[in-house]
Every structure is written in C-alpha cells, then in structure tokens.
Amino acid sequence: MGIYDDNLDRNPANHQPLTPLTFLSRAAQVHPDRVAIIHGSLRRTYADFYRRSRQLASALERRGVKRCETVAVMLSNTPAMLEAHHGVPMAGAVLLSINTRMDAAIVAFQLDHAEATVVIVDREFSAVMREALAMAACRPLVIDYDDPEFPADAPAQKGDLIGSLEYEALLAEGDPAYDWQMPGDEWDAISLNYTSGTTGNPKGVVYHHRGAALMGYANVIAAGLGRYPVYLWTLPMFHCNGWCFPWTLAVQAGTHVCLRWVRAKAMYAAIAEHGVTHLCGAPIVMSMLINADDSEKRAFAQGVAFNTAAAPPPQAVLAGMRDAGFEVTHLYGLTETYGPAVVNEWKPEWDGLEGPARAAQTARQGVRYPALEDLAVMDPATMAPVAADGETIGEVMFRGNIVMRGYLKNPDASAEAFRGGWFHSGDLGVMHEDGYVELKDRAKDIIISGGENISSIEVENALYLHPDVATVAVVARPDEKWGETPLAFVELKPGRSVTAEALMEHCRAHLARFKCPKEIRFAEVPRTSTGKIQKYVLRKMLE
Incomplete structure (x- = not known):
C-alpha cells in the first residue's frame, strides 16, 4: 500500500459508471431547442428526443419490463429506432436490433435465444415478423410502429398491424419526466447484436455501457465530428448499433437525418438540403453516389466525410469520391468490436502520393481506434507477434474496452474467441513497420x-x-x-x-x-x- 492507496476510495461523487445515455441528457440540457432529428417533414429537438426516450423507458417499465430483459426492435432508420437506442437501456433493458433483411426462421431464432419480452416492429416488416412470431416459442408484447413519414411512392408497402398497440400509444403511457437510472455497473449489457450467421445459427454479441460510451468519444475523434455535425443515416442502425453513432451524435449536439431507403437521389437531396457533413456505409454506397445519373445529383458547397468499412475501396472509386466532394476514411472492425475499431489514420505527408504509392497507403486498414487498448497481428498457434515487415501473415487480434462481453449463452465460443487474452478476429493480415495493419484475407x-x-x-x-x-x-x-x-x-x-x-x-x-x-x-x-x-x-x- 502506498500513500495514494489510503483514504482515496471511489465514492458516488468521484466515480460513476460510463454510459452513452448521459450524452443525450446533456445535449437536451445544453441544446434543448437544437434540431436533433430530421425525418421527412418531421423535426424533433433535443428536448423532444430526450422527452420521448424517457417516455419509452417509463412505458416499458410500466408494462413490466425488468433489468436485463431483452426488448427487440425490427425498425428502419427512423426516429423510433433512435429513441429505442436510448429508451430501452434507460429502462435497464437490453436492445436487440434485428436485421430487417433476415428471414422469419432467423428472426424466430433470435427472439427465442434472446428471450425477448417486447417486440417493436415497423409495418414494412410486419409480414416477416408475424411469421417469425408464429415459429417462436416466446410470446412477447408486440408493438406496431406506423411511420407517419412513410412516402406514398415508397419502393415497399406497409404491412398489417400485428401488435396489441401502436408505438405512439405505448409512448403515451409513459412519463416524459421519468427519472431513469444510470446502470448499476458500466459492465451491464446495453445491447445485443447477432452475427450474420453464415454458418449455422448466428451468435449473439453482447455490448456493455462502458464500451458504447467509449465508442461515442472515439467516433467523435476518428470521424472528425466537430460541433453540430449533420449525419445522414445511410448505414443501417441495426448493424452494430449503427457503429454506435445513434449515441455518439449527442456528444456534439449533432443532427440525425433519417433515411429509410438508401437511394442516390435521396442521398444527394439530403446532403444539399440539410447540409450533411458525415455519413457512413459500405463501398456499394459510394458506387451509388458516383455512378448516379446526373438527374439524381445535387450540388453542395460543404465538404462531406464518408466513413467506409469492409474491403478497401478501389482507387477509381476513391478518385471519383474526391471529385464529387467526399473525403473517404477507411475503417475496419467486427460486430464483436462495436463496429469500427481500426482507422486508416491519414498523414499529411501522404497527400502528395499518387498512383501505386497512394494505393498502397489507402489499402491498409490502419491503426487502433482511440478507445482500443491494443491491436496486433499474431501467430494464432504461438500467440507471438509476427514480424512487422508487411509480408509475414498472421491473425489480427484485438484487446480493449471496445471488445464485446462475449457471446450470449455460448461460453465455449466466447472462450475460443478470447483464447490467450486476445479477441481472435479470424482475419489474416500483416503488420507494417509503421504499425499499420493491412488485411490479406479472412482465414x-x-x-x-x-x-x-x-x-x-x-x-x-x-x-x-x-x-x-x-x-x-x-x-x-x-x-x-x-x-x-x-x-x-x-x-x-x-x-x-x-x-x-x-x-x-x-x-x-x-x-x-x-x-x-x-x-x-x-x-x-x-x-x-x-x-x-x-x-x-x-x-x-x-x-
């Protein structure tokens, strides 16, 4: 024991659990009249956003939802999805965001595996959800979300109402001044995300409040979110909780621009009309933007940051994005790392590179996120780091506070994933001399x-x-x-x-x-x- 160990203990005044829920409460206090959400003709301020999230939390509690129970949602990129990211954990429950492209059998598996007690479903997906509920053993309370901004010329149709009440009716049951509680422990689960399930049933990845909060701060840094960013939702919020951006934006009192369907014309319109500064997505979204017909494009004065993951974008795509006014940042991560945990942090001395030299730099996945404690390329058999020569292939591994708690109800898979005190990604790559990782393939x-x-x-x-x-x-x-x-x-x-x-x-x-x-x-x-x-x-x- 040293002098700094004596009578300097943690107490409520100097130690509180980290949670991203405080981002919204602060934004509502400091910027109550700032527009937080744009969805079609709808505008919601931060005061509205916070009030409705508290109502949702209160209504869920009054309906019997308890701590660590699962509330499942099958929603598009809409205001209800943003409210669910806050209201569900404010009630102490865990949010399961279901991939809207999944078939009924997979949805049924997830509902049962997660023991869902409530399901909130957008009418666009009600047919699949009805089939899934018929197959599932669990019997959750079903809430319909009837999007008031659902366009008349939509590429999809609304399905039937399948629940016992509608979302707005549920919110009306809640207290807008609900005194929500901080998590008892920052290690408490905040959300559940299922892997894609390409072989057998998908695994349930559990996130905690601490990791989600740290991702919020890290996203601000890595994505370059200045004060009052305007973020266009081209990335599905069900995907790794939208890389934690549903929570992140409140840190800088940013505006969420909802987008139900990713189409070039709608993206350009949002960028031009709302002053969008940031968006995220797979390379296919970039291709849609640069290959759009001239009739779909709109001019915009501001620079727009585009964060992309998956495989490195082709040089032709990157050049096209630069010409169109977008600045692309390449990210890398997995569901198990809350989305992006590695960033190709661009250095000014690379700006003058052209051709193969520039391609070599942009092809690299990069260095660890500000919230990730360690990133390595290792021999999975010996757990020894490979040579940082850009040639020797090993497995990319992660260690830190933005790595999942583990796989729900699957201790064997969790133990294998965490073997040797590192999270094993299953991705093969090399480590360059300057510490930048470059993927070579999935194993x-x-x-x-x-x-x-x-x-x-x-x-x-x-x-x-x-x-x-x-x-x-x-x-x-x-x-x-x-x-x-x-x-x-x-x-x-x-x-x-x-x-x-x-x-x-x-x-x-x-x-x-x-x-x-x-x-x-x-x-x-x-x-x-x-x-x-x-x-x-x-x-x-x-x-």
Whole structure:
C-alpha cells in the first residue's frame, strides 16, 4: 500500500459508471431547442428526443419490463429506432436490433435465444415478423410502429398491424419526466447484436455501457465530428448499433437525418438540403453516389466525410469520391468490436502520393481506434507477434474496452474467441513497420494453390483496376492439380462490356501468373443488407 492507496476510495461523487445515455441528457440540457432529428417533414429537438426516450423507458417499465430483459426492435432508420437506442437501456433493458433483411426462421431464432419480452416492429416488416412470431416459442408484447413519414411512392408497402398497440400509444403511457437510472455497473449489457450467421445459427454479441460510451468519444475523434455535425443515416442502425453513432451524435449536439431507403437521389437531396457533413456505409454506397445519373445529383458547397468499412475501396472509386466532394476514411472492425475499431489514420505527408504509392497507403486498414487498448497481428498457434515487415501473415487480434462481453449463452465460443487474452478476429493480415495493419484475407477465404497462399483481396484489387469492373468477389475453386485456384465473380458497370479473356490479360499485367483467376464468371455478386459481399453463397454454388 502506498500513500495514494489510503483514504482515496471511489465514492458516488468521484466515480460513476460510463454510459452513452448521459450524452443525450446533456445535449437536451445544453441544446434543448437544437434540431436533433430530421425525418421527412418531421423535426424533433433535443428536448423532444430526450422527452420521448424517457417516455419509452417509463412505458416499458410500466408494462413490466425488468433489468436485463431483452426488448427487440425490427425498425428502419427512423426516429423510433433512435429513441429505442436510448429508451430501452434507460429502462435497464437490453436492445436487440434485428436485421430487417433476415428471414422469419432467423428472426424466430433470435427472439427465442434472446428471450425477448417486447417486440417493436415497423409495418414494412410486419409480414416477416408475424411469421417469425408464429415459429417462436416466446410470446412477447408486440408493438406496431406506423411511420407517419412513410412516402406514398415508397419502393415497399406497409404491412398489417400485428401488435396489441401502436408505438405512439405505448409512448403515451409513459412519463416524459421519468427519472431513469444510470446502470448499476458500466459492465451491464446495453445491447445485443447477432452475427450474420453464415454458418449455422448466428451468435449473439453482447455490448456493455462502458464500451458504447467509449465508442461515442472515439467516433467523435476518428470521424472528425466537430460541433453540430449533420449525419445522414445511410448505414443501417441495426448493424452494430449503427457503429454506435445513434449515441455518439449527442456528444456534439449533432443532427440525425433519417433515411429509410438508401437511394442516390435521396442521398444527394439530403446532403444539399440539410447540409450533411458525415455519413457512413459500405463501398456499394459510394458506387451509388458516383455512378448516379446526373438527374439524381445535387450540388453542395460543404465538404462531406464518408466513413467506409469492409474491403478497401478501389482507387477509381476513391478518385471519383474526391471529385464529387467526399473525403473517404477507411475503417475496419467486427460486430464483436462495436463496429469500427481500426482507422486508416491519414498523414499529411501522404497527400502528395499518387498512383501505386497512394494505393498502397489507402489499402491498409490502419491503426487502433482511440478507445482500443491494443491491436496486433499474431501467430494464432504461438500467440507471438509476427514480424512487422508487411509480408509475414498472421491473425489480427484485438484487446480493449471496445471488445464485446462475449457471446450470449455460448461460453465455449466466447472462450475460443478470447483464447490467450486476445479477441481472435479470424482475419489474416500483416503488420507494417509503421504499425499499420493491412488485411490479406479472412482465414476461410485464403486460397492455397500448389502450396502457395493467394490473397483473394489482392486478386480482387487487381480486377478493380479495370475501368469496366463494378464489383468483384474471388473465391477458391477446387482443382485436381493445384488443390485450389482463384475463381472471380464479376459485375460490370452499367452499359459496359468486356470479355473474360480481356480481364484475364488485365490480371496478368498486375499479378504473378499463379495468382491470376483461372476462371471469370459474370454474375450478380450477392451481398448482405449492409453491402458486404457474401462469399459463402458463391462457395455454395461451387459445391
């Protein structure tokens, strides 16, 4: 014991649990009249946002929802989804945001596995939810959300009302001055997110209040959120809780611009009319913006920051985004790390780089987020760091406060994921001399041909350099002689035409011949609802 250990204990005056819920309460106190949410013709101030979130919390409590019970929502990027991110944990409950593209069987599995006591469902998804509830063993209270801004010319239709009451009626039961409680412990669960479930049933990833709060501060830094940012919701809020941005924006009293469907015309209109400063999304969203018809585009004066994850964007896309007025930042993370936990932190000395030199820098995933304590590339067998030479491949691993608590009801999977005191990502990469990580592949996506490892990402990047190519996915094709060889699935840009042989020649000009695809197929590349390419679907086609 030292002198600083004596009579200097924690107490309520100097130690409170971290939670992102305080971001909203502070914003409502300091900026009550500032517009927090824009949704069609609807405008809600921070005072409104906070009041309605408290009403939701109060109503849930009065309906019998208890601490650590699960409240599931199947909602689009709407005000109700933002309110759920605050009101549900204000009641001490845990928010489960269900992917709106999931089929009924998966939804039923998630409801049962999470033991959901309440379900709030947008009428757009009521048919799937009704089927899921019929399949599920749990019997939750079902609340309908009838979006008043649902457009008459919508690309989808409203379904039937399937609940016992509507969302606004539920809120009317609540107290707008509800005295919500801080979490008893910052380790308390705040949300549950299911992995994509590409093999078997998905795993439930549990987030805690501490991690969500730290992500809020880290997002402000990594995304460059100045005072009063205007954020366009092109990223689904169900995806890793929208990378924690539903909580983050209140730190800087930002404005949420809701967007139910991601379409080029609607994005440009929002950017021009509302002064959008930030948005996030997969590379497919960038392609929609730069390939939009001139009739859909709108001029805007402000610079717009675009944060993207998944595979590094092709150079042609990055150049197109710069020309269109967007500044792209490349991020990397997983559901298990609250979304982005690595950022390609750009340095001023790289601004003058062009061509291959610039491409080499932009291809890297980057360095750890401000809220992540450690990031390494290690040999998973020995748990020793690989050489920082940009060549030696190992598994990318994370350690810190923005790593999940674990997988719900799956201690074996949690233990395996945390083996050796690190979270194992399953991604293969290299560590560069300057500490920047670069992914080479998912462990399951590496192609082993004649004993040589071929990175599917490297082959994809070569194909993306061709001006006619829009989307590429490379997978391993069984080969009697070599064991495996690369097979490329290619989508062309609208109105473009090129032969498979021409693309083969293009690859031979950019890759060692053994890395070049042995076959190219022109086909629509399957994606998840968040724009990620589903290689497992392509592999199944080869079985």
